[in-house]
Amino acid sequence: MTTRKRVDPNHARLDRVVADARRAREEREQGYRAQALKLYPWICGRCAREFDHTNVHELTVHHKNHNHDHNPPDGSNWELLCLYCHDNEHQRETEARAAGGGGEPERAGATHRPFAALQSLLKRDDG
Numbered sequence: 511m512t513t514r515k516r517v518d519p520n521h522a523r524l525d526r527v528v529a530d531a532r533r534a535r536e537e538r539e540q541g542y543r544a545q546a547l548k549l550y551p552w553i554c555g556r557c558a559r560e561f562d563h564t565n566v567h568e569l570t571v572h573h574k575n576h577n578h579d580h581n582p583p584d585g586s587n588w589e590l591l592c593l594y595c596h597d598n599e600h601q602r603e604t605e606a607r608a609a610g611g612g613g614e615p616e617r618a619g620a621t622h623r624p625f626a627a628l629q630s631l632l633k634r635d636d637g
């Protein structure tokens with residue numbers, strides 16, 4: 511197996527675009543994070559754990575509507591959560607999406623085959 515690497519100029523450019531986008535996002539994150547930390551007491555909104563400057567990096571800014579581009583200056587879309595509660599919050603969201611809506615296609619697939627078999631059976635009877 512050879513692992514020869516070719517320098518692809520398109521790929522290099524894409525890398526830079528991605529890096530730029532990431533830096534812009536990080537700058538924006540720093541912006542709303544600083545704002546949220548100024549606006550709200552440093553307490554987790556779920557477990558009420560308190561933070562100070564020694565561990566504030568474990569306090570995260572959660573977006574209530576899960577839209578990171580929605581950053582009203584009054585902070586109405588932000589919630590300060592510790593890392594664990596923030597994780598939980600997103601896990602719950604993911605599970606709710608998996609269990610809730612979007613389950614229809616699977617059920618339709620399950621009923622598809624018996625129906626097809628029934629149809630071919632009826633056809634045979636007709637013949």
Ligand SMILES: [Zn+2]
Nearest residue numbers: 554557592595
């Ligand atoms: Zn917490």
Ligand SMILES: [Zn+2]
Nearest residue numbers: 571572573596
């Ligand atoms: Zn979040």
